Amino acid sequence: MPPISLAEPTGRYLSFEEREEIAxxxxxxxxxREIARAIGRDPGTILRELRRNAATRSGKQEYRATVAQxxxxxAAKRPKEAKLVGNDRLREYVQEGLAGSVRRPDGSIVxxxxxxxxKGLNKPHRQDRRWAMxxxxxxxxxxxxVDFPDDESMRMSHEAICQALFIEGRGALKRELVACLRTGxxxxxxxxxxxxxxxxxxxxxxxxxxxxxxxxxRAVRGHWEGDLIIGAGRSAxxxxxxxxxxxxxxxxxxxxxxxxENPPVKNGTSLGGYGAIAMNAALTTSMAQLxxxxxxxxxxxxxxxLSGHAQFALDTGTKVFFADPHSPWQRPTNENTNGLLRQYFxxxxxxxxxxxxxxxxxxxxxxxxxxxxxxxxxxxxxxxxQLRSLQQPGVATTS
Numbered sequence: 001m002p003p004i005s006l007a008e009p010t011g012r013y014l015s016f017e018e019r020e021e022i023a024x025x026x027x028x029x030x031x032x033r034e035i036a037r038a039i040g041r042d043p044g045t046i047l048r049e050l051r052r053n054a055a056t057r058s059g060k061q062e063y064r065a066t067v068a069q070x071x072x073x074x075a076a077k078r079p080k081e082a083k084l085v086g087n088d089r090l091r092e093y094v095q096e097g098l099a100g101s102v103r104r105p106d107g108s109i110v111x112x113x114x115x116x117x118x119k120g121l122n123k124p125h126r127q128d129r130r131w132a133m134x135x136x137x138x139x140x141x142x143x144x145x146v147d148f149p150d151d152e153s154m155r156m157s158h159e160a161i162c163q164a165l166f167i168e169g170r171g172a173l174k175r176e177l178v179a180c181l182r183t184g185x186x187x188x189x190x191x192x193x194x195x196x197x198x199x200x201x202x203x204x205x206x207x208x209x210x211x212x213x214x215x216x217x218r219a220v221r222g223h224w225e226g227d228l229i230i231g232a233g234r235s236a237x238x239x240x241x242x243x244x245x246x247x248x249x250x251x252x253x254x255x256x257x258x259x260x261e262n263p264p265v266k267n268g269t270s271l272g273g274y275g276a277i278a279m280n281a282a283l284t285t286s287m288a289q290l291x292x293x294x295x296x297x298x299x300x301x302x303x304x305x306l307s308g309h310a311q312f313a314l315d316t317g318t319k320v321f322f323a324d325p326h327s328p329w330q331r332p333t334n335e336n337t338n339g340l341l342r343q344y345f346x347x348x349x350x351x352x353x354x355x356x357x358x359x360x361x362x363x364x365x366x367x368x369x370x371x372x373x374x375x376x377x378x379x380x381x382x383x384x385x386q387l388r389s390l391q392q393p394g395v396a397t398t399s
Contacts, residue, residue, distance in 0.1 A: 084172030126348025
């Protein structure tokens with residue numbers, strides 16, 4: 001058989017004649033856009049062609065039509081072995097990012113809830129899901145470049161990881177690992193999110209329009225966003241997210257003594273764990289762990305749980321501002337984080353069963369996921385950099 005085929009391809013693919021013209025124009029030092037105009041192709045098509053199919057045997061890239069045609073044909077051969085099948089090290093890294101165990105700071109594994117057997121269907125709503133590292137395919141793909149900067153074999157696109165999970169026959173990854181994705185769906189179909197319905201009374205001096213302008217600048221450290229995630233039986237967990245680093249704190253809100261035993265009293269103390277008094281105490285404990293320079297204003301949803309925000313501001317020095325009604329986009333970092341946390345704390349499950357140590361382990365897992373915005377660093381790494389900058393000579397710190 002001949003080494004290359006000169007059969008006319010479909011219009012989607014470059015022909016050998018087009019590759020010859022590209023080689024001639026490239027030899028004349030023509031630019032990518034000029035070549036694209038000359039042969040009637042998109043500049044992106046020309047750029048990819050020059051990158052993928054150039055000859056590299058001489059130690060530098062040199063575009064030749066025959067070599068480019070041969071490379072294109074080799075890449076088009078099917079079936080091809082999936083990359084995860086032939087690279088054990090890469091497969092183990094991807095599986096660890098998806099399904100690795102949630103651990104406490106001391107390294108011990110948190111087993112999480114007992115989950116139902118996976119049956120290949122979309123995730124069961126209002127049931128527990130397995131606790132795992134749960135990095136997204138894009139996070140895994142981008143973090144590979146950070147962890148293995150010099151190893152070209154440790155590269156994989158997020159789409160290839162998705163195909164390995166969702167498309168039968170792509171191999172290497174077990175189908176049930178889709179349950180470790182944040183969405184948990186077994187099919188790649190979007191779903192509508194429920195509407196957020198904020199409530200509560202807010203005075204004019206703490207509305208969002210009164211918040212300092214610097215809070216909108218993520219370059220300024222120490223500004224926070226917060227909310228509750230609600231579970232069955234009026235159970236809840238508080239969430240705090242630092243806007244600059246995306247670092248997350250989970251606030252433990254245990255039920256108070258008498259819950260489920262005494263009948264509710266109108267205008268009495270809430271025993272569910274997130275009444276105004278209990279919420280203030282729990283938030284104060286969480287914020288007290290932070291240096292004073294990182295206790296800047298907190299933006300909260302319009303819930304009644306922070307009706308005692310004035311006392312909270314006196315106790316911690318952190319003033320609370322409330323977002324506008326029905327405007328979750330005014331707390332974007334917190335809303336995104338709450339979506340991530342729903343993987344560990346699904347709607348309709350009892351959240352009071354988890355201890356503060358369990359919440360700390362989940363926060364550790366979330367804070368050690370690489371994020372796109374900070375260049376695929378983890379929130380923990382960025383937050384640690386912030387703390388180190390506060391400890392530089394001439395900068396006052398608090399324990």
